[in-house]
Amino acid sequence: MNIFTRGIRNTFRNLIRTFSVVFILGLSIGLSLIMLISRSAVNDKINQTKSSIGNSVSIRPAGINGFEGGGNLLTTDQLKPVSSLPHVTSITETLNDRLTSTNTSLQSSITAGSFGQRQANINNQSNTPGGNGGGRFGANFDPANFKPPVTLTGINNTSNLASAIGATNVILTAGANIDASSSSNIALVGSSLATKNNLKVGSNFTIYSTSIEVIGIYDTPNNTFSNSGLIMPLSVVQKLSSQPNQVSSANASIDSIDNLNSATAAIAKQLGSTADVVNSQTQLTNAIAPLQSVSKLSLICLIGAVAVSSLIILLTMIMIVRERRREIGVFKAIGASNFTVMMQFAIESVTFTLIAAIVGIIIGVIGSSPITTLLVNNSASSSTSVGGNFGRRAFGGASVNNLKQIHAAVGWNILLYGLIASLIIALVGSLVSSFLIAKVRPAEVMRVE
Amino acid sequence: MLKIDNLVRSFNSGGTEVNAVNNISFEVPSNAFVSIIGKSGSGKSTLLSLLGALDKPTSGSIIVDDTDIAKLHDHALIKYRCNTIGFVFQSYNLIPNLSALENVMLPMEFANQAKSYRRDRAVKLLNEVGISQDKHNRKPGKLSGGEQQRVAIARALSNKPKLILADEPTGNLDSENGKMIFNLLHKLSKSEKTTIIVVTHDLTIAGKTDKSFKLSDGKLIK
Ligand SMILES: Nc1ncnc2c1ncn2[C@@H]1O[C@H](COP(=O)(O)OP(=O)(O)OP(=O)(O)O)[C@@H](O)[C@H]1O
Numbered sequence: 001m002n003i004f005t006r007g008i009r010n011t012f013r014n015l016i017r018t019f020s021v022v023f024i025l026g027l028s029i030g031l032s033l034i035m036l037i038s039r040s041a042v043n044d045k046i047n048q049t050k051s052s053i054g055n056s057v058s059i060r061p062a063g064i065n066g067f068e069g070g071g072n073l074l075t076t077d078q079l080k081p082v083s084s085l086p087h088v089t090s091i092t093e094t095l096n097d098r099l100t101s102t103n104t105s106l107q108s109s110i111t112a113g114s115f116g117q118r119q120a121n122i123n124n125q126s127n128t129p130g131g132n133g134g135g136r137f138g139a140n141f142d143p144a145n146f147k148p149p150v151t152l153t154g155i156n157n158t159s160n161l162a163s164a165i166g167a168t169n170v171i172l173t174a175g176a177n178i179d180a181s182s183s184s185n186i187a188l189v190g191s192s193l194a195t196k197n198n199l200k201v202g203s204n205f206t207i208y209s210t211s212i213e214v215i216g217i218y219d220t221p222n223n224t225f226s227n228s229g230l231i232m233p234l235s236v237v238q239k240l241s242s243q244p245n246q247v248s249s250a251n252a253s254i255d256s257i258d259n260l261n262s263a264t265a266a267i268a269k270q271l272g273s274t275a276d277v278v279n280s281q282t283q284l285t286n287a288i289a290p291l292q293s294v295s296k297l298s299l300i301c302l303i304g305a306v307a308v309s310s311l312i313i314l315l316t317m318i319m320i321v322r323e324r325r326r327e328i329g330v331f332k333a334i335g336a337s338n339f340t341v342m343m344q345f346a347i348e349s350v351t352f353t354l355i356a357a358i359v360g361i362i363i364g365v366i367g368s369s370p371i372t373t374l375l376v377n378n379s380a381s382s383s384t385s386v387g388g389n390f391g392r393r394a395f396g397g398a399s400v401n402n403l404k405q406i407h408a409a410v411g412w413n414i415l416l417y418g419l420i421a422s423l424i425i426a427l428v429g430s431l432v433s434s435f436l437i438a439k440v441r442p443a444e445v446m447r448v449e
Numbered sequence: 450m451l452k453i454d455n456l457v458r459s460f461n462s463g464g465t466e467v468n469a470v471n472n473i474s475f476e477v478p479s480n481a482f483v484s485i486i487g488k489s490g491s492g493k494s495t496l497l498s499l500l501g502a503l504d505k506p507t508s509g510s511i512i513v514d515d516t517d518i519a520k521l522h523d524h525a526l527i528k529y530r531c532n533t534i535g536f537v538f539q540s541y542n543l544i545p546n547l548s549a550l551e552n553v554m555l556p557m558e559f560a561n562q563a564k565s566y567r568r569d570r571a572v573k574l575l576n577e578v579g580i581s582q583d584k585h586n587r588k589p590g591k592l593s594g595g596e597q598q599r600v601a602i603a604r605a606l607s608n609k610p611k612l613i614l615a616d617e618p619t620g621n622l623d624s625e626n627g628k629m630i631f632n633l634l635h636k637l638s639k640s641e642k643t644t645i646i647v648v649t650h651d652l653t654i655a656g657k658t659d660k661s662f663k664l665s666d667g668k669l670i671k
């Protein structure tokens with residue numbers, strides 16, 4: 001029998017009270033943990049979303065969207081000063097081209113379908129002067145026999161391939177990546193296109209009467225369109241398609257999301273009316289605003305739950321000390337020091353809290369996932385359409401739709417936080433009881449009950 | 450053994466000073482069995498808590514074996530309460546969730562005695578005060594009043610104190626049990642060689658002690 005066993009034994013002196021306190025305290029600790037877990041899951045998601053949307057600025061020639069519209073493409077020379085603007089870390093320039101049977105040996109792996117036929121027809125008739133888009137299929141065009149063109153993307157930087165070809169993810173399945181600054185006739189071929197044309201790493205095919213070597217095969221899961229494309233160095237595409245210096249779109253990377261707006265303004269100023277310069281900030285802000293409010297909410301709940309837990313153990317300890325005033329007096333009268341009595345009560349308070357912490361951790365582990373989902377679904381339901389088509393194409397599939405797919409993971413660090421929080425709570429209880437214990441006068445034992 | 454000089458303990462209750470112990474001086478020789486009598490409110494319990502260092506005097510000195518405990522600091526007072534004094538209370542004051550044996554072992558734990566020693570001595574003391582082996586592991590709630598007071602006496606003896614202070618130890622017991630407890634204390638004062646000061650209302654008990662002091666309104670009258 002010593003101070004530890006006494007402290008622990010005292011915890012179970014009043015079973016009904018112990019059960020109730022442990023239950024309420026456990027619930028409260030469980031809630032704190034759930035909030036901690038939700039908060040960290042939501043914050044992870046916010047950061048992940050921020051980084052997936054990226055610190056990028058989309059630069060597109062004014063009046064042109066893909067192969068639609070009119071006006072002039074941008075030029076490499078025009079974009080050169082952009083890369084030296086403050087906060088711009090790199091610039092990815094792309095030039096898109098459509099290869100038809102007149103200028104390539106390749107067969108598209110996409111079937112025309114009714115959509116393709118209609119688009120082809122419209123494109124052929126609307127031969128807008130002055131632009132690079134339009135009228136590419138010649139006068140003898142027969143929509144019924146239309147074969148979709150093969151999309152060729154010239155790129156000067158492969159660090160963000162996915163965004164350059166409008167896919168969420170690009171996996172290299174065979175061979176190697178191309179050197180985007182190369183002037184060799186090399187290409188990455190989408191896996192569907194490669195299958196359709198029997199291309200392997202090392203095979204050759206022809207575009208604009210030039211033989212091109214396949215360096216690598218890529219796959220874009222869940223994106224049939226990108227999977228039937230070609231990726232080549234920018235300068236090669238510019239030369240072969242006789243569009244020297246031309247760039248159909250560019251993405252500037254900014255050093256930090258905090259500088260995104262100022263850098264966007266600087267780029268827009270630099271390029272003037274020739275380009276539409278936009279960034280993902282607005283989309284991002286809208287997309288993560290509900291998540292941020294969930295994060296804030298869970299922080300408030302976390303603080304509240306910890307405060308409530310502390311209050312519960314505090315009141316419990318006050319109640320216990322008051323109840324055992326006389327006993328404390330007896331301990332002191334028969335030779336126990338204040339410290340000994342305080343320690344015994346501290347052990348009792350820690351035991352209470354630890355049992356409650358175990359209950360709380362169980363509640364937390366079970367409850368964190370459904371409650372996180374509930375919180376996020378309720379507050380993020382209005383954000384599902386944010387980003388939309390534009391967001392996805394311009395910013396490389398900033399997949400706002402899966403903002404709701406938050407994984408509430410219970411990590412060791414969270415359990416550790418829970419335990420630390422519990423110990424702090426226990427300490428609060430112990431300190432309060434110690435203060436009261438020190439005030440008990442041993443002479444009180446002489447009073448007859 | 451014990452020498453008290455001009456001892457005063459005053460309380461401030463509702464603005465007026467009350468001298469619960471009012472300038473008392475007396476001496477108690479070693480191994481004496483002494484009683485203190487007096488009406489309710491005469492200051493008996495207050496005096497006892499001063500002697501046991503549960504309370505500090507307003508003025509005066511309490512010399513125990515050449516040390517004035519009125520001048521001791523907190524740490525020394527704890528040691529004094531632990532090693533020199535044994536308390537027996539009217540309402541027993543056993544720790545309710547500890548067994549009889551554990552209650553008796555408790556003061557020895559505070560005196561840092563080895564566990565085996567604590568157990569052996571507690572068993573021996575319980576047997577000495579007449580608690581049979583089968584009751585050693587009972588909680589106080591499952592013992593009679595007389596038995597609880599015997600356990601309390603065993604607990605008071607555990608650290609071989611020089612002075613046992615008993616505040617109406619028979620007050621909650623019927624006369625037969627009271628007599629047994631009194632006889633036990635009397636016997637122990639001889640066998641354990643301790644000084645015993647017992648507060649009582651019972652004049653027949655007081656008459657059997659070596660010496661009897663009478664208190665009235667905080668003053669010693671005889
Ligand atoms: N903590 C205190 N604060 C104020 N007054 C006190 C305090 N303790 C005792 N007194 C007063 O001191 C006086 C003596 O009290 P004490 O308890 O010593 O009497 P007693 O002789 O033990 O009486 P009883 O026989 O009823 O136990 C009483 O008037 C009491 O009201």
Ligand SMILES: [Mg+2]
Pocket residue numbers: 493494495616
């Ligand atoms: Mg009294």
